[in-house]
């Protein structure tokens with residue numbers, strides 16, 4: 156089955172049937188197929204995400220990200236989901252397809268049993284967070300379509316409160332390549348700069364030659380000396396920087412708390428935390444958290460994490476991996492809840508297969524479509 160067939164068909168009882176054209180406006184709800192499966196049917200296939208620019212991170216470089224695309228069918232409606240597996244998170248195409256292949260979601264005759272479905276997935280294995288996220292995203296897409304509403308509305312959120320999103324650039328030693336990268340950032344109101352790679356100040360200085368828009372910095376655990384981390388925070392405070400993400404290795408908890416006490420900029424946890432139970436611990440060393448669906452096992456727990464972080468007086472940031480518009484648009488449904496968004500993952504890949512989130516004048520704009528708000532590009 157090729158990519159287009161995968162997006163257009165679903166398997167029911169071993170027979171491939173065509174799914175109604177993928178336009179999720181209200182009339183589709185009335186014209187959806189009358190065949191009632193009464194069961195959740197899960198399908199998945201690997202899909203490698205090609206990066207438009209190689210990522211130069213503190214600890215490695217890469218040109219693609221492994222991914223898996225998911226469809227969850229119920230009563231003729233299809234929800235779309237996705238797993239993205241950057242290597243540092245420890246998941247792979249093999250581990251995700253093994254996990255998904257081990258699930259028996261047909262035991263759930265009511266797709267609204269979200270808590271039960273997550274409890275079941277957590278009972279299968281403790282980790283496999285991106286794999287679980289792919290099911291969660293497809294489930295939320297499906298449920299939103301059943302209800303005929305996008306999730307930001309179901310959650311009662313005002314889309315006008317969605318923040319600007321940052322756009323990530325990484326350092327390039329070739330000045331011409333660096334200039335091209337900076338030119339691409341023109342529509343964005345916040346630029347994210349990756350640090351911890353040995354030429355941190357040079358990257359900011361190169362950027363500042365072309366632009367005065369605010370920056371945020373992600374050190375990706377790259378500073379392992381607390382005095383140096385604090386010095387960088389102080390320097391960045393004079394560079395129109397909004398916050399610093401994961402300045403030190405996640406294991407250096409006490410040192411990070413020491414930096415946070417003294418830093419003029421908020422310190423945000425990314426690699427340090429994954430899921431809901433990690434939020435309270437993060438509050439002891441960080442000013443805020445970066446929630447990502449591939450870490451949180453999807454929207455269900457991400458929404459709870461944002462709520463808990465707010466209750467603890469923390470800043471909330473919403474991030475993503477390199478992903479198609481499927482997972483990024485799902486995350487965007489939560490964006491009116493957060494202080495900062497870093498939802499550029501779909502813009503960093505060359506082979507997106509969905510239409511969804513739009514960035515208008517630098518701001519996250521959520522599609523007014525039921526579910527997570529995406530349609531396949533065919």
Ligand code: MG
Nearest residue numbers: 373400401425
């Ligand atoms: Mg980060």
